[in-house]
Structure formats: C-alpha cells, structure tokens
Amino acid sequence: xxxxxxxxxxxxxxxxxxxxxxxxxxxxxxxxNLKALxxxxxxxxxxxxxxxxxxxxxxxxxxMDDEIKKLRKRLNDIKGIDRKGSxxxxxxxxxxxxxxxxxxxxxxxxxxxxxxxxxxxxxxxKLCNTTCLLYTSPSPRDS
Numbered sequence: 001x002x003x004x005x006x007x008x009x010x011x012x013x014x015x016x017x018x019x020x021x022x023x024x025x026x027x028x029x030x031x032x033n034l035k036a037l038x039x040x041x042x043x044x045x046x047x048x049x050x051x052x053x054x055x056x057x058x059x060x061x062x063x064m065d066d067e068i069k070k071l072r073k074r075l076n077d078i079k080g081i082d083r084k085g086s087x088x089x090x091x092x093x094x095x096x097x098x099x100x101x102x103x104x105x106x107x108x109x110x111x112x113x114x115x116x117x118x119x120x121x122x123x124x125x126k127l128c129n130t131t132c133l134l135y136t137s138p139s140p141r142d143s
Contacts, residue, residue, distance in 0.1 A: 029080060034081065036081075037078055040071075061106040061109060068098045068102060071095055075095065
C-alpha cells in the first residue's frame with residue numbers, strides 16, 4: 001500500500017489511495033475469516049478421526065454429543081464467511097451427520113439392548129447383513 005500511495009501522489013491520483021486501503025483491509029479480513037474456517041475444519045476432521053478410533057466399550061455418547069454441539073456452535077460463530085459456499089456447507093453437513101448419528105449410538109448402547117438371548121443384536125445383524133460382534137470390533141467404522 002505504501003508503494004501505491006507514493007505512485008498515486010506522483011501521478012496525480014491521491015484520491016485513489018483511500019478506496020485501495022479499504023479494499024486491502026477487506027481482503028485481510030476475508031483471509032482471516034477463511035483461515036478461521038479452515039482451522040475449524042481441521043479440528044472437526046481430527047475429532048472425527050479420534051471418534052473412529054474408539055472401541056465400542058469406550059464410546060461416551062454424552063461426551064460426543066457435547067463435543068459435536070460445541071463444534072457446531074464454533075462453526076456458526078465464525079463471522080464473515082459465505083454460508084452458502086461449499087466449504088462451509090460441507091463441514092456443516094458433516095457435523096449434522098454426526099449430530100444425527102450420536103443419538104443412534106446412544107440407543108445402541110442402551111442397557112435395553114443387552115438381553116441374554118441377544119435378540120436385538122441378532123435383528124440388527126440380520127438387517128445389516130453382517131456377522132460382526134460389537135464387543136470384538138475395534139472401532140465404530142469397522143462395525
């Protein structure tokens with residue numbers, strides 16, 4: 001901006017300096033906002049990767065639910081980004097999927113699912129066409 005100011009005065013266009021400075025400030029603000037969004041996306045992806053590494057017995061649905069809510073709130077608190085853009089909508093959709101998935105996990109982890117004849121889990125295995133046993137499965141992704 002200093003070079004632009006100097007040349008504007010030399011060539012008789014001093015009035016062009018103020019709009020250029022405003023444009024530069026706006027660009028810096030947009031870059032800061034986009035950087036905040038991409039940093040948040042990194043946090044969301046790392047959190048999802050951690051969830052996929054959890055074994056069935058160590059999943060804490062209430063904690064997951066709280067973390068997803070916090071991530072969604074932080075995303076919505078980022079100012080000055082295009083909420084219709086694919087970057088924002090992509091991470092927002094991913095968080096919505098997690099928000100829908102956690103209550104399902106809560107239902108599956110309910111003590112009501114644990115019966116001696118294992119009929120509830122047998123029904124789920126049949127519906128999913130799988131033979132997996134959740135207690136031996138290392139992570140939700142493998143189930």
